[in-house]
Every structure is written in structure tokens, then in C-alpha cells.
Amino acid sequence: MTEVEETPLPGVGVRHDFSTKSGSRVGVVSHRTGCRELMLYSEDDPDACETTLRLEEEDVRVLADLLGAAHVTESLAKHIQHEIEGLAMSWLRVSPDSPCAGATLAEIGLRTHTGISVVAVIRDGATTPSPGAEFVLAGEDTAVVVGTTEGIRRATELFQPPLDR
């Protein structure tokens, strides 16, 4: 598990940094104004940044989408971000080809089949918190779900296209 370090920057915001698998140190400064700075630490001087990329809120969303989309499709079952004693929380993307796209939460019957709950649905950057049973899922939605690890694995499969690929 990659360890992310958090450092408060009084008057500015907060800095998070971590080491990549290949050993580069990457940092993100989150300004209180909402903009972010993505930085790569220098190899000769590990305390200094070699490259700094300033990202406005809009850019952040685009970059997060690009990285997040790939992440969700690639790491299916591994995609469990937080685990609290048997309880897991995850962000699942609904594939447009999934049978769930266009169905209400009641029709999908997630809780009866997998035991997990949908806490929120993110669509086009807007969040619907605690969607009701009549909420219709669409392709490209991201469902924030809570449940057992096993339940989330099964939900992940449900949100994918049927098993022909």
C-alpha cells in the first residue's frame, strides 16, 4: 500500500506526497482557493521540486477523470480504497454496456444480490447523495458503494458489460 504523506501549509493549503513504484517522489499542493499544483521532486535534491504543474479546478477534474477512468477499468477487484474492519468503500464506474445502465436501483436489486449499499452517485461532476430506489443509473456514472469486500467485487462485475469480453 502506497503511503501518502500529508503536510499542512499554513496560509496556503495542504501538501500530499508519495513515492511511485519506480521511486519518483510526486507531490500535490492543494490550495485553499481550489487550484492544485502537481510536482515532481528532484532526484539530486529530494527537498526541491523539479517540475511544477499548476492546475485550475477544471484541469483537476479532467486529469482526475483520465487517471480515474483507467484506474477503475484496470484494477476491478483490487479497487478497494478504504477498508474498515470488514467494511469496504469503493467508487465504481457504470459501464454504458452494463445491464445496470438505464435501470433503477430497485430493478438492479444491489442490496438483495450483493448486500452493498449505494451511498451516492456521481454524474458529470455532480453528486446525488443517498439515491432512492427509483434512481435510474446511467452509463459513465460513478457509484459510491459501501459493503463487504466480496459484495463490492460482485457489484463491480454487475457494472461491467456482460461476460463476453
Added chain:
Amino acid sequence: MMLAAGDGAGASIFLELGIVIVGLALLARIAIRTGFSPIPLYLLAGLVFGAVRDTSFSQDFIEVGGQIGVILLLFMLGLEYSASELSSTLRSGFRAGVLDALLNFTPGLLAGLVIGWGWLPALLLGGVTYISSSGVIAKVITDLGRLGNRETPAILSILVIEDLVMAFYLPLIAVLLVGGGLLAGLSSVAIAVAAAGVALVVALRFGGIMSRAIFHRSDEVLLLSTLGIVLLVAGAAEELRVSAAVGAFLVGIALSGQVAERAETLVMPLRDFFAATFFVFFGLQIDIGELPGVLPAAAAIAAFTAATKIWTGVWAARRIGVALRGRWRAGTALIARGEFSIVIAGLGVAAGLDAELGALAAGYVLILAVFGPLATRYSDGLVDTVRLRLAVPP
């Protein structure tokens, strides 16, 4: 009055102010082009303007504007930090803060005494040499892309603690400047410091309620409410002899969340304008003829306190595990003195203290506001060169 046709005085006010402000605009352009802080240039402009022209018309405006500038400078300083940031930084950076105060306040104090000024101006000079310019430093760190650097939290926490110290130092000075006997002075100092302490606690506890009460979705309403409250509290603080600047600072700390963010963007242009006015006003008060006389002393104090700031920064950065180059970046970044040194000296000048204090502070800030940013920009190269010469391992 202003609309009276052919009113000579009115026209002259506009002419004078126009000349001053156009001059400041040109200086700000130069400052941005060359990557320096405009503060020393504004000071120089005030000095020169005072020497070449009798500013009878706009003097009043510049004086009141300058005072508003001080209030807004301190208000925005308080706004910059949330209450939780202040208390957590106070815990983590306490030792660096103490070292900073010892190393940088003492030289000013001693220099004042050696010059033979007496305690009060010496105490002010201690404040002038103690407080780094958070405005200049924040800009330099951003411009050089060092916000993500590992030494930066060490720099920022020192700045935060200095600002907290100001909350107690300014009322103390304000009371001492008003004068009275030693005993009376001591008791009013105790009252002033207690008042600042109580206000700080209230700000930390009830800031949220206050912020919610002020909030409004209209920018206009928010700007007027914020400014009104800042000036009211500043005025009340002045009445209680706790320095208007401190009142404004505490309002800044008390405001938090959404209000603080919006107020920051709304008040910023006003702050920039009035702060520039303040630097000009400060320059105007100083007799340019006095400057050459105090320059050697200013340079000597500047050299010494640049070294002590470097020491402070190096120590604080080493404590959080930063390597040699980063330590020196932190040390050199802290050298810059600016707006708050002038604010402190301005309090003394306004109270009619030794005229040399103003000139000395002006010379001192002129030197360090220019030298500090330069030093930190080239610190990496200097450290590397010296390291190669001495063959010191990194």
C-alpha cells in the same frame, strides 16, 4: 466641494494624487518586470516626493489612507490563517519560534540601545528586525516554484508564529507609546495583552458564528460588512489603547471558511492600494537628508540580522529533516523584511519618537527587501559552489 467649478484646491488634490498614483503604477510595473518586491520602491517614492514637493493638499488623504493601509494589511494577515492552523502551528513550531525571536529581536533591541536611543525606540527596532515580510516571502516562494518543497512548511510556520507574536507585541508597544509612568504603563500593558489574549480565544471559539452572520451572497454586501466591521473593531481597539492594527488582525483571524475566502479576494485590491499609500506616507514622513547618516548603521544591522535569520531558517529546516541545500533555501528566504517592519516603525514615528528610527527602519527595509529575495534565488548555486570548494558531503 469636489464638484465646485474651478475649485483650485480640489483640482490640485486630484493632480497631486494622480501624480503619486501614476508614479506608483510605474514603479509596480518595474518591480514586476524585474521580479522584485515593490515595497522598497514605494518607500523611495515617498522619500523623493516628500523632498521635492510640499504635499499640502493630499497630505491628509495620504495620511488617512496610510492608516487604513495598516489596518487592511493586518486584517488580511489574520485572514490568511485559520484558527486551527494557528493553534496547530503554535504547537509544532514553538521552538523554532522562540529561536527566531531570540536571534532576531535581540540584535535590533541591542543596536537601539547601543545607538543610545533609550528603551522604547530600541524595543521598536527589535520588532523591526524580528518580523520577516510574509508578503515578500510568500511571493518569492510562489514565484520560484518552491511551494511544494520540503523546507517550505518550516518557513511558513515561522511566519505564522511571528504573526501571532505581533498580536501581543503591537498592543504592548501601543500602550508603551502612549506613555505614563512605569507602573501605570505596566498595568495597561497587562490589560492590553490580556485583551488581545481574550480576543484571540473568542476568535478561535466563536469565529464560525461570526462568519455565518456576516456571510451574504452579494459581493457588495459582503465587502461593505467586512470593511465596516474591520474599521469598527480597529477604532474600538484604538479607543481601548490596543492599537487599531491589532483589532483588525483579530477580526481577520475570527473570520473563517467561505467568508474568509471571499473577503480575501474582495479586500485584496483595496489592501494593495492603501498599503502602497501607507509606504508612501511613511516615506513622506522621513527627511531624506537623514538617510545617508543612518545608512551605515542600517547596513550593519541588516547584515547581522540577515545572518541570524539564515541561522533560524537553517535550524528550523534541519529539524524537519531537510538536507543542506533546502536548509539554506529556508534560511535565505526568511531574510526579507518589509511591510510589518515599516508598520512597527510607523507606530513610533506617529508617536513622535526619535526621527532617526524612521530613517533607519526605511534604510533597513530598503536593503533587506531587495537583498532577501535575491539571496534565496541564488542560494542553491552558492551552496553548491561552497560545497564543491570545501568538498562537504551533501
